Amino acid sequence: MRYLELVGAPPPGAPRFFRLVADSPHVDEARLLEWNASTEDALTALYAVDGDADAFAGEVGDSSVVVGFDITRVDDDRFYMLVVGRPSEAPLFQQVVDSISRMGLIVATPVVYREGTAQFRIVGESEVLQSMIDAVPAGFEVDVHSIGTFPDEATAPTRTLSERQRATVTAALELGYYESPRNATHADIAERLGCAPNTVTEHLQKAEAKLVRAAMRGPVTSRD
Template identity: 45%
Template sequence: MKHLQVTVHVDDDHAPEFFELLADSPTIAETRLVDWSMTVSEQSTLLYTVDGDPSTFAERAADTAGIDSVELSETTRGQTYVLVVMRPLETPLFAAVQRASTQAGLIVRKPIIYRDGTMSARVVGDAEPLQRALDAAPDGVEVQIDEISQLQGHASDPVVQLSDRQREAVAVALELGYYNQPRGATHEDVAAELNCAPSTVSNHLQKAEATIVRGVIDEFGIDT
């Protein structure tokens, strides 16, 4: 079973307007497709997160072919949820994603990331359906395979790699608001809950955070 990290490049002459709004908007740093609902009807519902100002995207997307509605959440710390109802058959690039995600023997993992004029995704499956999906790319679309690996087991999950005490420290810190902005708790507050020294909490949190960050970087193939 293969695990592919792929980047999709779209020729300027073939780039749908909706794709350009997602991947190449001057007011948006990054857009992620975090979930979707594929139905038997002609409409699908997609949930995006937008890092940046989504107002221009929302205004223009609502008037784009194949897009029936766009709804924004409140913006929190520069991030906004965007709920889009679309007709995939009228949005060819997403129709290709939909075909791939519904093909037997193939999984397109979430999130799908749009930035710098490209779309990045992680795909899991066997060789034959993977090749069929690559061969079915629309005109003007180049699918670049960045990495091929075997899908690893659950032990590769960075959270699983944490010690029991590290997981407990992170859970307590999260509950007390240590990771809020502004910070709602200190090492001393977490230490009081765990009945240990603040220096011990600091050590647990630093090691846990490093493990989790390394896991995320490895998962998305980010160069370091």
């Protein structure tokens, strides 16, 4: 199984909603988490957004593609948004989605919108992925940022851990080391594993560094 990592900007004439999600001054980043075609001409999508909920809601309500939306705030700078839209108002995007579905490919979530672009991965067989690039309709420009084997460390970050690092993190989780407040110390983990506390410290530091790097790397941006 392979993936294509693609980066593209909403094309000229794209519905205002897509341009807002990608490049609104009130949004630092938006992540499309899930979507579902609820009816023939209605698509429901769930976004996680870093930005100003009130200001963005005022903009979204003025977009022809949006039938309705609901916002749940996490804090002052983060919110979730459930959007019901009309695919018929975005024929170019619908054409791309239909091509992906017809070819038996999958768009891996999240789709990340930031700095005026959408960044996403399409997963499938190598030959079909090449056909997908050839089938991108005129007017929808995307760049192939990378091609790789799925999953990789970005989609399955624990694959980067050594056996001892994985065992140490697992023991730490089971003992409550990552609870707040912590229910275990490095000495407790060391006793469980039958090693010295400084060995636990070393394994946790290396494992946490790998996991954080993989989590923060995420989908690419145009600056990468």
